[in-house]
Amino acid sequence: MVDVVTLEKKLSRAVGRAVGDFNMIAEGDRILVAVSGGKDSYTMLHLLRQLAEKAPVNFELEVVNIDQGHPGYPADVLHDYMKRENYRFTMIEEDTYSIVTEKIPANKTFCSLCSRLRRGILYRVATELRCNKIALGHHRDDVIQTFFLNLMFAGQLAAMPPKLVASSGHIVLRPLLYCAEDDIAAFAEAKQFPILPCDLCGSQDNLQRKVVGRMIDQMERERPGMKASFLAALQNVRPSQLLDKELWAKLGLEAARDLPEAGASSGMGGMGGGESSGVIAPTRLVRNTG
Numbered sequence: 001m002v003d004v005v006t007l008e009k010k011l012s013r014a015v016g017r018a019v020g021d022f023n024m025i026a027e028g029d030r031i032l033v034a035v036s037g038g039k040d041s042y043t044m045l046h047l048l049r050q051l052a053e054k055a056p057v058n059f060e061l062e063v064v065n066i067d068q069g070h071p072g073y074p075a076d077v078l079h080d081y082m083k084r085e086n087y088r089f090t091m092i093e094e095d096t097y098s099i100v101t102e103k104i105p106a107n108k109t110f111c112s113l114c115s116r117l118r119r120g121i122l123y124r125v126a127t128e129l130r131c132n133k134i135a136l137g138h139h140r141d142d143v144i145q146t147f148f149l150n151l152m153f154a155g156q157l158a159a160m161p162p163k164l165v166a167s168s169g170h171i172v173l174r175p176l177l178y179c180a181e182d183d184i185a186a187f188a189e190a191k192q193f194p195i196l197p198c199d200l201c202g203s204q205d206n207l208q209r210k211v212v213g214r215m216i217d218q219m220e221r222e223r224p225g226m227k228a229s230f231l232a233a234l235q236n237v238r239p240s241q242l243l244d245k246e247l248w249a250k251l252g253l254e255a256a257r258d259l260p261e262a263g264a265s266s267g268m269g270g271m272g273g274g275e276s277s278g279v280i281a282p283t284r285l286v287r288n289t290g
Ligand SMILES: Nc1ncnc2c1ncn2[C@@H]1O[C@H](COP(=O)(O)OP(=O)(O)OP(=O)(O)O)[C@@H](O)[C@H]1O
Pocket: 033, 034, 035, 036, 037, 038, 039, 040, 041, 042, 064, 065, 066, 067, 068, 118, 135, 136, 137, 138
């Protein structure tokens, strides 16, 4: 059992790395931190405040929750927590629940419409609160699941952008993208964040994302370290070993360079080696030249 201090250090290092790698935060930023009342966004909020306290740049946090009109939504729980912790907090009441339940048949997933409606509200509120950025609590496991969903059902190699310019002009950030869900869950439990369940979709067992999530968890159980490898792969893309002719054209690729034999010394070590060098280092890289 890892203690909470160790977990906190691990998570804040991961957030610091993501923020640094993608240049997420700059002097004077006003960041709307979107908090659902789930473990991920509570953890994100906690870690962003810590970062704000020690970072060399000054930035401000505005915490926003959207009460989407679910029957029995326990709004007080969030109000009490934010007050106790002294966050600048706004709760927005928007009844997207009625829209979603009216438009989507009961046996179908509500998630995508629900989150699309929510996203529009967040953009509007960010403008009202003069925030230039919006932070969302997606983490490593969400990124991997999205990658697999796209691979398996959409015919695309794509995960989730760490940083995105929204149609509204706001920059959307995902500071938890290197954080493992298990660590977040353990941390949220240790900190006793007052979690609000999402009854709307929580009751639905047929979500494709859940199925894919279970499949990935199973792979991890059978071969521990696989999720870390998936994340590493997303940070280590070899366009010349893929079949996207538009990407080849964009990169001016005429032909891929041959790969060294598996296990051959590349001089780069580990998972290193740049695309331009044509050198691929991982010893378990799969290739088929036949
Ligand atoms: N009602 C809401 N109000 C404000 N922000 C929200 C709300 N619902 C979701 N978000 C934001 O969108 C992110 C992704 O939403 P999703 O429902 O996929 O979250 P999740 O995986 O259940 O995460 P969490 O544990 O934070 O709820 C959340 O982490 C949060 O930043």
